[in-house]
Amino acid sequence: MSDQSPAHNLVFGMAGSGGDGIVSAGDSLLQAAAAEGYHGVMTKSFGSQIRGGESSCRVRISTDPILNPGGNLDVAVALNWEDFLKFGAELPVSGTTVVIYEAATLIPPDRIPLVGVVPRQVIPVPIAQMAKDTAGTERAKNTVVLGLIAGWFGIGAVAVMKGIRKKLAKKGEELVEANQRAFDAGRAFAMANPLKVNMNIVPSETKGAVKLITDGNDMCAAAAIFAGCRFFGGYPITPSTEIMQFFTDHVWKYGGSVLQAEDEIAGIGAAVGASFAGVKAMTATSGPGLSLKTEMMGLATIAELPLVIVDVQRGGPSTGLPTKNEQADLFAAVFSAHGDVIRPVLAPTCVADTFRITVEAFNIAEFYQTPVIILSDQEISQRKETLDPIDTRQFEVIDRLEPSAIDLKDYKRFAPTENFISPISHPGMLGGTYLASGIEHTESGAPTNSGTVHARMNEKRTRKFEPLKDRKDLFEVLGNPDAPLAMVAWGSVAGVCREALQMAQEEGLNVKLMVPYLLYPVAEGAYRDFFASVRKGLIIEQTHLAQFHKLLRMHLDLPSGVRPLARSGANPFLPGEIVAALHNLLSELQRRHEGKLQPQE
Incomplete structure (x- = not known):
């Protein structure tokens, strides 16, 4: 093996068929990296089939903080070439990539189907046979791969196997031991067949530090609960569904509730109703669902009701690319409204800042009494990152302005104010009854066809956002x-x-x-x-x-x-x-x- 300085950063890309455990292997690798003190990011990508099909993940591990999933792969693992090639630019191979592939494909190393590139090293490995010989099943292929990675690239074997044991603990000791044998076989193969170039990653100086591992959807839901959200109304849709699942698992602990509605329209309708009732509310969807929710967003706008809508973008239009990343819902978020409407649109840039942006979305919704859209995307929502624990003391939580006793003596819900924001009551508040509807209204909420009043209310609903644009x-x-x-x-x-x-x-x-x-x-x-x-x-x-x-x-x-x-x-x-x-x-x-x-x- 030639002498080369150890790496401070490695990007692994793996692909195979559904059931090969590729994403599970990525999870275990990321957990091991975190345990060893490394910074890490894992993204995953799938075919659009409901069951089966191809799956992939890429894991970037670094001694320094990571800003994105990385560029060209340092290590490519192909359990199946047909599946690997389906991911194209998502798993880019270069002349510095070590390619590991299933030897049972019978493709010679100098004939692998990568056009226009000669990788640094190409290694066929009998992964499936090793899994079958040691664990009794080819389903342990992903564990063999983890053994290869631990042996060749310096990822702590103890940490990797600890993650595997944790994942399989509930399935019995026999399965754990079988996977231990598969892992050891992969590691032994790596030791017996060293790389031409040393690619061991430098040991982390922060080993033992406490790190979180989470994805953008869970981070978004956790931040919403922290911000005081106590109602979620929605409908499952890739890639946002995990937000609703997190709420279902946790919001009841804080006195909240979840409605999985019959469709997207009913989901946001329930959230608008909850907001009218005085409860911080949220819904989440992706592009096709955002299209269906636009009428209800207009109702929340004219009624000046706080509401947070998360749109986890994916490829469009229509069903489009439901499992792939895109940023093409911006026009839909900004312009999907009839009439003169301004609704704030925020966007996180990674899993870590999703917490802050979600809290900020609720604060803006409550302060300005408006729907707010969070434009996340498939990568942020489903990628996992290693994070330092979040100090929630740094965040201020804002609640909506409620009417004073004086306001309630002759309550006008949409009364003009200096900053165009009027106190908002809720059902049951003595003296606070008002009509909230989708028709234009006077200051008291009474329906009107007056062009003069309409102009005044348009000014109220749009000019209130001027200070927001000064937020540096x-x-x-x-x-x-x-x-x-x-x-x-x-x-x-x-x-x-x-x-x-x-x-x-x-x-x-x-x-x-x-x-x-x-x-x-x-x-x-x-x-x-x-x-x-x-x-x-x-x-x-x-x-x-x-x-x-x-x-x-x-x-x-x-x-x-x-x-x-x-x-x-x-x-x-x-x-x-x-x-x-x-x-x-x-x-x-x-x-x-x-x-x-x-x-x-």
Whole structure:
């Protein structure tokens, strides 16, 4: 084995058929990494079949904090080539990848079906046969793979096997022992067949530190309960269903309840009713469900009722790509309303900040008495991250403004105020009875057809959001504030751009990055300040129509050199390609100055 410095970062990608335990193997690997003190991220992807089909996961392990699932794979594991190739750009192989594959495919190492690339090393392993010989079943293939990984890449064998034992504990000691034998066989194979290049990961200096492992959906639901949400009304839909499942398991402990309704419309209708009753309420869905919920969102808007709607984006339109990531619901979130409507739209960028953004969504909903949409996405919602424990003392929880005794003497629910926000009562509050309906209303809630009153109420419902656009804490700016090169990215793509920024700065590029957590209403001032120094820039998003770029152009005169870098879902961005795009912008900028210092004739 040639001498090479140990790695500080490894990206594993695995794929196989449903039932091969690929995702289970990824879970065990991530748990072992956390136990060893590493930072880790795991994403998973499936075919759209209800049962069976292909499945994959990628696990990134690092001694440093991780901003995204990583770029090209360091290690690729193919239990089935047909399934592996279905994931294409989601599992990119390069010349530095070690490829491990099932020897039973009988494909020679120099004939593996990867077009246009020669991996660092290709290793056929009789994974299925080893599983059968040691555990008595091919279902232990994933455990053999974990043994190979522990042996070749320095992931603690004790920690990996501890995770396997924990996962299988309820299934009996016999099964645990069988998997121990399969794991040992994989590890022994690795030891007997060392890699050509040392790829052991550097031991972590934080081994033993307490870390959480969770995904974006569970984090969102936990944050909602912390923020005081006590009612969830919804309908199962991939990839948001786990939010409802978490509520079902836990909200009753805090006096809350869950309604799994007969459809998407009934789910949000119940949540609107709960909010009218004075209870913080939430619903969650994905793109097709958001389409169905729009009428009820309009009701909550005109009745000025707090409500949080989570849209976990997936590929669309219609059923689209239900198990793949995309950022193409932005227009639906911002514009899916008839009439003059503003509804705040927020977006987390990773599992960790999903907690803060969810709490913020409830605070904004309660303070401004409005529906708020959280635009999560399939990657954030279903990827797992290692996290430090969350100190909830740093978060303020805001409740809606209730009427005072004086207000209730002659209560007008929609009375004009200086900040356009009126006290809101609830049923049972003496003197607080009012009509909340979808028809335009006077200050008291009485129906009206008056154009004058309608104009006044439109002003009330829209102008109340002006202070929200001044919230600088809802925007993150990294890099040199006066840089001529710039990037803007939101959602899960922001993590890729954060790493691209670091790489670009290391290569000497003078560049900055803006990450907006508030997508709408558009904060014109924040963007004008950011773009003041910018000559060239990229709006980076995973949507074919470059929706965020178009949204910004509706509200701003963007510098002429700012352009979209956009693509459809299931085609993830890599940090390196973004850096390459920045170099192209820099070249364009420099070409414009060719000859500027030449002496005048």
